[in-house]
Amino acid sequence: MDDQTLLTEKRHVIMTPDRFLSKVKELPEKLESNHVGSGILAPLFSYIITEPVKYHEGYKLLQNKLLDLTLRTAKENTPYYKETIPNDTNWTISKLDQLPTLSKEELYQNRAEILSKITTFGFVTFTTGTTNQPPLLIERSQEEQLYLQNFFSILQSGMLHSEKLKPLGIVEGSMNHGSVLRLPGIGYNFMIELTKDYGVVRTAWLLQNEFNFNGIENKVSQLNTTVMGLSYLYQYLTENNIEIPKDQLNSITIFGWPVPKSRRKKFEDYFNVKISDNYSMSEMFGGAKYCQQCDGYHFDPFVVPEIVDLETGKQLETGTGELILTPLFPFTQRFVLIRYRSGDLVDVTKVNCDKGTLAYKFRGRLKRCVKMTSDLYFGEAEIAKAIDEIEELNRASTGFNIFKDNNKNNWPLFKMVKKEGCFEILIALKFDPQKDSNTSNKVLKKIYDKILLELPDSVTNWIQQNPDNFKITLKSPCSFEKRDYWNL
Numbered sequence: 001m002d003d004q005t006l007l008t009e010k011r012h013v014i015m016t017p018d019r020f021l022s023k024v025k026e027l028p029e030k031l032e033s034n035h036v037g038s039g040i041l042a043p044l045f046s047y048i049i050t051e052p053v054k055y056h057e058g059y060k061l062l063q064n065k066l067l068d069l070t071l072r073t074a075k076e077n078t079p080y081y082k083e084t085i086p087n088d089t090n091w092t093i094s095k096l097d098q099l100p101t102l103s104k105e106e107l108y109q110n111r112a113e114i115l116s117k118i119t120t121f122g123f124v125t126f127t128t129g130t131t132n133q134p135p136l137l138i139e140r141s142q143e144e145q146l147y148l149q150n151f152f153s154i155l156q157s158g159m160l161h162s163e164k165l166k167p168l169g170i171v172e173g174s175m176n177h178g179s180v181l182r183l184p185g186i187g188y189n190f191m192i193e194l195t196k197d198y199g200v201v202r203t204a205w206l207l208q209n210e211f212n213f214n215g216i217e218n219k220v221s222q223l224n225t226t227v228m229g230l231s232y233l234y235q236y237l238t239e240n241n242i243e244i245p246k247d248q249l250n251s252i253t254i255f256g257w258p259v260p261k262s263r264r265k266k267f268e269d270y271f272n273v274k275i276s277d278n279y280s281m282s283e284m285f286g287g288a289k290y291c292q293q294c295d296g297y298h299f300d301p302f303v304v305p306e307i308v309d310l311e312t313g314k315q316l317e318t319g320t321g322e323l324i325l326t327p328l329f330p331f332t333q334r335f336v337l338i339r340y341r342s343g344d345l346v347d348v349t350k351v352n353c354d355k356g357t358l359a360y361k362f363r364g365r366l367k368r369c370v371k372m373t374s375d376l377y378f379g380e381a382e383i384a385k386a387i388d389e390i391e392e393l394n395r396a397s398t399g400f401n402i403f404k405d406n407n408k409n410n411w412p413l414f415k416m417v418k419k420e421g422c423f424e425i426l427i428a429l430k431f432d433p434q435k436d437s438n439t440s441n442k443v444l445k446k447i448y449d450k451i452l453l454e455l456p457d458s459v460t461n462w463i464q465q466n467p468d469n470f471k472i473t474l475k476s477p478c479s480f481e482k483r484d485y486w487n488l
Helices: 005-011 017-025 038-049 057-077 093-098 104-108 142-155 197-208 225-240 261-271 379-388 435-454 456-464
Strands: 123-125 137-141 166-174 189-194 216-226 251-255 276-280 288-292 295-298 303-308 321-328 339-355 356-365 367-372 375-380 413-418 421-427 470-475
Touching: 017 038, 017 057, 017 276, 038 142, 057 093, 057 321, 093 303, 104 276, 104 339, 123 142, 166 197, 189 197, 189 216, 197 216, 197 413, 216 225, 225 251, 225 261, 261 276, 288 356, 295 339, 303 421, 356 367, 356 375, 356 379, 367 413, 375 379, 375 456, 379 413, 435 456, 435 470
Parallel strands: 166 189, 166 216, 216 251, 251 276, 421 470
Antiparallel strands: 123 137, 276 288, 288 295, 295 356, 303 321, 321 339, 339 356, 367 375, 413 421
């Protein structure tokens, strides 16, 4: 049976959770690489991606089968894991904490040793060292590139064979978030960048004009960009009184950096479309998507997420901890990461949601969090998001020259300090607070109210219970040294 027949069968058969589970059980008990071809997995994943909770039982069984294959393949073919992964008859997610984690420092030291010997070099990407480390080269294989292209071609075959006009999109390429493969799409994309003046102007021009590509819509209907890129584009459009028709865009997908609620609302109101927000990293294929229904993130089925206790390192089902990720074979094949420590602080809760039973909330880089007690952390990213819409705060320079306020969309300049059990936030204003005490007091109240409103309950409860140990200090505009405020 060919791939198109499989997808045709999918469209004509009413799938039920029991039928889906039986399909997964038809796979061999111990998967091998020849059992997970794109023609086999793509039809199954088409159900998991669209309705993960409905097919939860079969999804978990398939995930454990793929995890077992991933670990066995890593042990057999990757030098680093020959000793670290013990023999086991059947690996499952619940057994993962028997294995050591892989820190970023260990990854840097053993980069060559985590490459699979049965893969062929295809291309190299990199991560820019967002946790104050030097850039890391990440190799991808020809095999996984071909697999992903075939997988997504099958997954999208129904749309690809449709007679409807295909969408026209704008995509901001990034080597640092998610796959850099040119995966098959169902339309045509303009590649842009929104980090420079000319990139913003060009993107605005593309949004406003009509084009004539055979079989493709004549106006841009999809936009994929970084959070900051969308911020700059929105600022340019609104400052120049450029209106985008309310029904033009069908989707906006953003990635990279935390997204303040105030920005999300402004973007969605202006473009008249809900924004899809993705968590991803360059080290692997797959990530997590923001869910409007539960206000959390749900992970793609291409990776296995865990959280571990920050003190004991033990696996947790819910709570606060560090995010650990294991990308699954065959979606990641050459750069093998088993229990990779992301360095991100997350909260995980159980939710009643159609898109997932667990909701992840990203609070910031652990290296940029302040630990107050064994289970209480202040995250730099969550504070930045909370106070972002306060206009009186000073901002880091963006390097743009085309805006009325070129630094308007960068993060507020602030610093977190812990001293003798007390937590203090130093925040730079656009003016000297000592010269305008009345305005300063109003800003101080805004900051305090936003922090209590938007930070996690564990943090706000501590603030209210320990008022003498929490302090906000307003500073003059040039109080802080320059630093990489683009990354939180």
